[in-house]
Amino acid sequence: MIGKTVVARPSPHPETWLQVRPEGLYCQPADLFIDPIRPVARAAITHGHADHARPGHEAVLTSAETLAIMQARFGPASVGGATTPHWHEPVTIGEVSVQLVPAGHILGSAQVVLTWRGTRVVISGDYKRSADPTCRPFEPVACDVFVTEATFGLPVFRHPPIAGEIATLLASVARQPERAHVVGVYALGKCQRVICELRRAGWDRPIFVHGALQSLCDLYQAHGVDLGPLLPATVAAKSAMAGAIVLAPPSAIADRWARRLPDPVVCLASGWMRVRQRAKQRGVERPLVISDHADWDELLTTIADIAPGEVWVTHGAEEALVHQLQSTGQQARALALIGRELEGS
Amino acid sequence: MQRFAALLDGLLYAPQRTVKLALLREHLATVPDPARGWALAALTGEVALPAAKPALVRALIAERMDPELFRLSYDFVGDLAETVALAWPAPPGDGGPVPDLPEVIERLAAASRTEVPRLLSTWLDALDATGRWALLKLITGGLRVGVSARLARQAVADWAERPVADIEEVWHSLTPPYLALFHWLDGQGSRPTAEDHPSFRPVMLAQPLEEADLAALTPSHYAAEWKWDGIRVQIVGRGAQRRVYSRTGDDISAAVPDLLSSLDSARVPFDGVLDGELLVGDLGPAGWSVRSFNDLQQRLNRKTVSARLQAAYPVFVRAYDLLVIGGEDLRAQPWQQRRAALEAWHAHHQLERIDLSHLVAFDSWEQLDLLRQEAGRSTNGAIEGVMLKRRDSPYLAGRPKGPWFKWKRGALTIDAVLMYAQRGHGKRSSFYSDYTFGCWQDGTLVPVGKAYSGFTDVELQRIDRFVRDNTTNRFGPVREVSPALVFEVAFDSVHPSPRHRSGLALRFPRIARIRWDKPAAEADQVSTLAALVG
Numbered sequence: 001m002i003g004k005t006v007v008a009r010p011s012p013h014p015e016t017w018l019q020v021r022p023e024g025l026y027c028q029p030a031d032l033f034i035d036p037i038r039p040v041a042r043a044a045i046t047h048g049h050a051d052h053a054r055p056g057h058e059a060v061l062t063s064a065e066t067l068a069i070m071q072a073r074f075g076p077a078s079v080g081g082a083t084t085p086h087w088h089e090p091v092t093i094g095e096v097s098v099q100l101v102p103a104g105h106i107l108g109s110a111q112v113v114l115t116w117r118g119t120r121v122v123i124s125g126d127y128k129r130s131a132d133p134t135c136r137p138f139e140p141v142a143c144d145v146f147v148t149e150a151t152f153g154l155p156v157f158r159h160p161p162i163a164g165e166i167a168t169l170l171a172s173v174a175r176q177p178e179r180a181h182v183v184g185v186y187a188l189g190k191c192q193r194v195i196c197e198l199r200r201a202g203w204d205r206p207i208f209v210h211g212a213l214q215s216l217c218d219l220y221q222a223h224g225v226d227l228g229p230l231l232p233a234t235v236a237a238k239s240a241m242a243g244a245i246v247l248a249p250p251s252a253i254a255d256r257w258a259r260r261l262p263d264p265v266v267c268l269a270s271g272w273m274r275v276r277q278r279a280k281q282r283g284v285e286r287p288l289v290i291s292d293h294a295d296w297d298e299l300l301t302t303i304a305d306i307a308p309g310e311v312w313v314t315h316g317a318e319e320a321l322v323h324q325l326q327s328t329g330q331q332a333r334a335l336a337l338i339g340r341e342l343e344g345s
Numbered sequence: 346m347q348r349f350a351a352l353l354d355g356l357l358y359a360p361q362r363t364v365k366l367a368l369l370r371e372h373l374a375t376v377p378d379p380a381r382g383w384a385l386a387a388l389t390g391e392v393a394l395p396a397a398k399p400a401l402v403r404a405l406i407a408e409r410m411d412p413e414l415f416r417l418s419y420d421f422v423g424d425l426a427e428t429v430a431l432a433w434p435a436p437p438g439d440g441g442p443v444p445d446l447p448e449v450i451e452r453l454a455a456a457s458r459t460e461v462p463r464l465l466s467t468w469l470d471a472l473d474a475t476g477r478w479a480l481l482k483l484i485t486g487g488l489r490v491g492v493s494a495r496l497a498r499q500a501v502a503d504w505a506e507r508p509v510a511d512i513e514e515v516w517h518s519l520t521p522p523y524l525a526l527f528h529w530l531d532g533q534g535s536r537p538t539a540e541d542h543p544s545f546r547p548v549m550l551a552q553p554l555e556e557a558d559l560a561a562l563t564p565s566h567y568a569a570e571w572k573w574d575g576i577r578v579q580i581v582g583r584g585a586q587r588r589v590y591s592r593t594g595d596d597i598s599a600a601v602p603d604l605l606s607s608l609d610s611a612r613v614p615f616d617g618v619l620d621g622e623l624l625v626g627d628l629g630p631a632g633w634s635v636r637s638f639n640d641l642q643q644r645l646n647r648k649t650v651s652a653r654l655q656a657a658y659p660v661f662v663r664a665y666d667l668l669v670i671g672g673e674d675l676r677a678q679p680w681q682q683r684r685a686a687l688e689a690w691h692a693h694h695q696l697e698r699i700d701l702s703h704l705v706a707f708d709s710w711e712q713l714d715l716l717r718q719e720a721g722r723s724t725n726g727a728i729e730g731v732m733l734k735r736r737d738s739p740y741l742a743g744r745p746k747g748p749w750f751k752w753k754r755g756a757l758t759i760d761a762v763l764m765y766a767q768r769g770h771g772k773r774s775s776f777y778s779d780y781t782f783g784c785w786q787d788g789t790l791v792p793v794g795k796a797y798s799g800f801t802d803v804e805l806q807r808i809d810r811f812v813r814d815n816t817t818n819r820f821g822p823v824r825e826v827s828p829a830l831v832f833e834v835a836f837d838s839v840h841p842s843p844r845h846r847s848g849l850a851l852r853f854p855r856i857a858r859i860r861w862d863k864p865a866a867e868a869d870q871v872s873t874l875a876a877l878v879g
Contacts, residue, residue: 155410156418156431254774266774274431275422276357283774285358320417327411
């Protein structure tokens with residue numbers, strides 16, 4: 001745990017200086033929005049997924065990696081004046097000290113730590129606690145208010161260790177060498193993490209990737225994440241794909257695009273695959289429970305580690321998590337953010 | 346239990362029959378007795394456990410979990426067994442020894458009602474989420490992983506490299522975990538005897554007749570019978586037991602208690618194997634008159650059949666053949682002799698719910714063709730055509746080419762408009778391959794049926810393109826399309842059906858032709874279809 005213990009003294013409660021506005025969460029004394037969904041004058045961005053990072057802000061404070069991701073996704077001109085402090089380096093805006101601390105979600109993902117007049121709020125964005133070779137691990141920060149996601153905020157969500165899921169995939173490939181395994185992955189984060197874990201499990205053959213995944217894979221490699229040999233799936237001959245592992249966006253795996261593959265085994269890497277009927281409904285033959293979000297146990301462990309004065313819950317199953325926290329004596333409430341679509345789950 | 350859970354999990358996700366068969370074969374080859382036999386029994390619904398009610402499962406989870414969290418979880422997941430399996434809190438430390446499938450079944454079968462909850466919670470603590478799911482599915486009944494008893498027997502046959510008929514013939518004399526079967530198939534024991542048991546005998550099926558075949562066939566070598574549109578069944582009596590099987594060897598006795606009690610009330614209990622057609626009809630002075638297949642369907646696929654249903658839809662069997670009588674196997678004898686034995690048996694016993702299939706006299710194929718067409722018209726499809734049976738043919742399992750033919754009358758057709766398309770499964774999962782089509786009624790289209798077959802792969806690609814280019818609305822995997830594509834739909838018959846908006850249901854609809862040329866407005870009216878109901 002980093003940061004000093006917050007000394008109790010008469011300080012303004014965070015609810016007096018943070019507000020939920022139509023654009024997103026707003027820090028008044030810094031005139032700063034965190035992950036706004038509309039263009040604003042000044043924004044802090046936790047990470048590059050499209051439900052957090054949007055183009056068109058006049059000034060942006062974010063990690064260097066996230067800035068690179070935003071520029072790759074939206075074009076260099078779509079991101080205004082950027083400040084990219086080092087990890088933990090405080091930047092003062094107005095009277096507010098702003099720090100970025102790793103969140104463990106994807107490359108460049110950060111918690112935004114706001115300290116003002118002796119009170120501290122941590123906006124964790126999306127995070128997870130399990131190991132991920134593509135990004136820095138989550139660091140707990142002592143605070144008065146911890147703003148947490150709750151994408152998988154139900155006790156049915158417990159993500160198994162990723163090595164087991166990768167082993168399942170490789171066993172299926174070995175058993176059906178005449179078929180291609182097409183794995184649905186989100187383009188940013190999940191894709192590169194799955195590739196790294198395949199490499200770690202000994203899969204050193206070229207991995208075929210859908211065109212929509214290539215540029216972000218290149219970006220990860222440029223940031224020192226070694227993905228090994230990748231080939232475009234679009235130009236490979238059908239016969240070369242037998243026994244291959246092919247990564248594609250979830251929208252492509254059971255659609256026309258996948259017809260270029262020999263008798264594909266449709267796989268999908270997502271935390272939602274924990275629920276069988278979800279997987280069946282999507283026509284998935286090999287579900288892989290792999291998520292970049294904290295599962296139920298990780299949410300509870302993280303909040304217990306930090307022991308904040310109060311928890312604000314957003315993004316997902318707020319009701320269940322708030323209920324659970326309150327029943328263990330932890331102050332908690334739902335932070336009603338609006339207009340948020342899930343990505344990168 | 347973990348192996349069984351992994352098998353269930355694999356079967357649930359496998360879209361293709363071949364993949365399911367491969368999973369089952371692997372299980373049979375690598376899992377020892379008695380676990381593999383119990384797995385097979387669980388899949389084919391032959392494990393009789395004291396039913397654990399969903400209420401018991403709810404009570405168990407209520408002891409372990411906050412009720413509000415459970416409610417929210419169940420709302421999200423939507424399936425009790427799966428919710429409990431996923432949300433069951435792991436006990437601190439080691440969960441204890443993981444039970445295997447035989448232990449679960451044997452201990453549950455022996456447990457008293459008060460012991461069951463404690464046994465279950467011990468096992469739920471020991472198992473992982475997939476194991477818990479399999480256990481809960483097993484005890485609450487209804488595995489629903491897409492494996493029929495027939496598929497399970499096929500897997501046993503494939504694994505043992507024997508014809509499936511060999512397995513079917515002994516199957517019903519066996520009880521789980523089928524040790525005698527596996528002993529025999531492993532080459533360590535003799536074939537289980539089916540002598541004293543009302544066992545199913547694999548059914549003989551007919552080849553479809555191509556009109557070109559007729560020139561090579563001599564009319565006097567063949568007997569002709571009407572082909573009735575019911576379901577093919579086999580009645581087996583042995584000792585005090587009577588059974589009715591479907592043609593795939595599924596025991597359907599529970600659906601026909603009236604038929605069984607009429608057999609039991611005979612002066613001499615039926616001891617033999619009878620092949621016939623199960624039909625619904627009315628018994629008048631001139632014998633049974635056959636009702637439509639639609640009426641028969643009211644009696645099928647039910648766990649129990651109420652007295653009201655039995656009275657409203659009386660069943661009987663029209664006998665085609667006699668395979669065994671009084672312990673004597675007639676299957677090697679020529680059809681002519683078996684027929685004589687059948688007639689003699691029928692005349693002697695006069696059972697109310699069994700009548701005799703009528704032989705159609707004919708001198709030439711032309712004459713039989715006319716009779717065939719006429720019979721189909723006059724009975725609205727209750728007669729589907731004629732069966733030709735070589736007079737010297739023995740009763741052979743399967744569908745041998747030559748001795749028996751079915752000569753169906755031509756299908757009926759309508760022109761209907763494609764309304765909705767749904768994605769297929771497995772190899773067709775990227776194609777819109779399941780079609781709902783409709784006919785006109787007062788200027789709007791009303792759905793009249795669904796079809797999944799009758800087109801080539803090339804045609805499928807073209808229809809798929811049409812669906813994507815003409816989508817007007819999407820409902821999950823279903824697309825609504827603008828009414829612009831006409832299918833010529835072939836079907837065997839049409840019946841009234843209160844469950845369908847059009848009030849009609851088609852039997853065996855399939856796409857006969859794709860009418861890319863035909864304007865949708867010129868497709869048929871619902872009233873045209875209604876006129877085809879007899």
